[in-house]
Amino acid sequence: MDEHTAKAFDAELKEISGKIQAMAHVIEQQIASASEVLASGDMVLAKQVIAADNQVDALQREVEEKAVITIARRQPVAVDLRDVVGALRISNDLERIGDLAENVAKRALISAQDFQAIAGVTLRLQHMSELVLEQLKNVIQAYVAKDTGTAEEVWRADQEIDALNNSLFRELLTYMLENPRNITFCAHMLFCAKNIERMGDHATNIAETVYYIVKGTSLPGERPKADVTSLGTLTKD
Amino acid sequence: MDEHTAKAFDAELKEISGKIQAMAHVIEQQIASASEVLASGDMVLAKQVIAADNQVDALQREVEEKAVITIARRQPVAVDLRDVVGALRISNDLERIGDLAENVAKRALISAQDFQAIAGVTLRLQHMSELVLEQLKNVIQAYVAKDTGTAEEVWRADQEIDALNNSLFRELLTYMLENPRNITFCAHMLFCAKNIERMGDHATNIAETVYYIVKGTSLPGERPKADVTSLGTLTKD
Incomplete structure (x- = not known):
């Protein structure tokens, strides 16, 4: 790239990076907000989360x-090319994270009447959300x-979220066992936990x-993986 | 594009399309195979599904x-550009479908000892898989x-898969209510059904x-949507 092209490329890259930061925001x-909806069942807030999609x-x-x-115009190579391709990949992972947050808000909303039904479950989901x-x-x-x-560091820290998902998975199953009236609520919470865990996976992708x-x-090295809920280490009754 | 560039572009596009077809295959x-594992609990087959990822x-x-x-070299515009960008998007959806199939195989495997525990559930999951x-x-x-x-047609037909997921969701909850011993198995089957339904969503994206x-x-028009399991029309007990 000549100096002019390099400058133009940098400006375009900055614009792309700016859009990614806007997405992340x-x-x-x-x-x-989805985490807040888990705690409060706030309808208005849930609808905002859904609309933001x-x-x-x-x-x-x-x-x-x-x-x-940018690729067509500047024909970047090496690190410049990786920069643009990387931005494409990151925006894709971010979009998936947004979808998952939307889904958590929807599930939180339908489970609204069951809130606080099982002490601590929504609290632990909120903790997972905070980590993510x-x-x-x-x-x-x-x-x-x-x-x-x-x-x-981010790549390594995902294990903690996976571990929380594992323990919540077991805990939710025991609540289902204890009282059949908990089953519908807990089924939704299982999906919420899984969704949050997957948000973490996308952060790891990024x-x-x-x-x-x-x-x-x-x-x-191998990606650290502590999500064993789909890997056969569950206790069976 | 001059004639030479157009020919070179077509050849590159054909190669990309070929790779997408190989992925789909x-x-x-x-x-x-994941569907087969649901029915048989076949370990070897499950491992093949996982390895194919x-x-x-x-x-x-x-x-x-x-x-x-191709974008950098040929600087395509209009339909040619859409062709290349579309290929990127499709390969992304395909990759997600593969992940979901892998996850179904893993869950089927851990639930292997419960197979046939609940008549018809795995059959209905297999039917969903066939439709997808x-x-x-x-x-x-x-x-x-x-x-x-x-x-x-594909875009419209996704509703049928969504409807099957809805009815299976309700059915699984009733099995959980009937007998606590079904809960672990049914929780995995809930995720399997959801995974298959999401494969259908990715086919709709494509x-x-x-x-x-x-x-x-x-x-x-609006995307036809019959998946209501996360939209608040569930019966509550």
Whole structure:
């Protein structure tokens, strides 16, 4: 790239990165609000979370369009190319996180009348949400600062969320066993926990993409994985 | 594009399309095998479904790389550009379908000892799988033939899968109510049904992308949606 092209490329990349940060901002709001709905059953707030999905989708399309134009116009290579491709991947993971937050809000809403039915369940879901929110904020920071150290930390920290999901999964099953009236509520909470756990997985994907953008290789080693709810280590009754 | 560029572009596009078809082929196998594992609890088959995920991921990266090179080299516009961007989106949905099939195989495996515990549940899951498989085959055919009519049919047919998921959701809750010993098994089956329903959603996404590639606009009208399990129309006990 000549100097002019390089400058133009940097400006376009900055615009893409700005849109990704805008997406992340909306989604952080969605996660926080969905968690709030779990505690309060607040209808108005739930509808806001659901409505924000259109905004996220529109931003994702903008990132995609801008990225494609940039690739066609500037024909970037090496780290520059990874930067644009990485942005595409990140916007995709962010969009999925937004969908999951929307789904949590919907489920929280229908379970509204059962709130506090089982002490502590929604509290623990909120705790999971907080951890995910933290992960998301850190990984977006890592993306903006091209900080692979923070990306690696996020990558490792996902285990804690997985572990919480495991223990909540077992706990919810015991509540179902205790009283059949808990079953519908607990089934929805199972999905909420799983959704939040998957948000964490997407944050981990983003951490991998940040590492790829900066280093051009994958993160070394196997992805730490503590979600065993679908891996056969469950107790059976 | 001059004639030489146009020919080179067509060849590259054909290669991308070929990789997408290869991905779809692996994933169709995964869905069929995961469904088989639901019926048989066959460990070896389940492990094959899980192992195929690496192959799918590798193919997705290849589509992505090839698409990016094509955009940079040929600077396509209008329908040509939509073709490449559409391929990126489709490979992404396919990758998610593969993940979901893998998850069904894992859950089927841990529930193996409970098979046939509840007459008909695994049969109905298999029926859902068959419908999804049909949808996937049709939508990939629509992609290859640029056939928006078939894409629209796929788009509409997703409602049937959603409806099956709804009725299975209710049915599973009643089995949980009837006998606490069913709860663990049924919780896994809830996730299996949801996973299969989401595979259908991704096939619907692909139908929308095919329409976008050919027409340059979105499919008219609201997406038909019959999945109400997260929308508050559940019976409460």
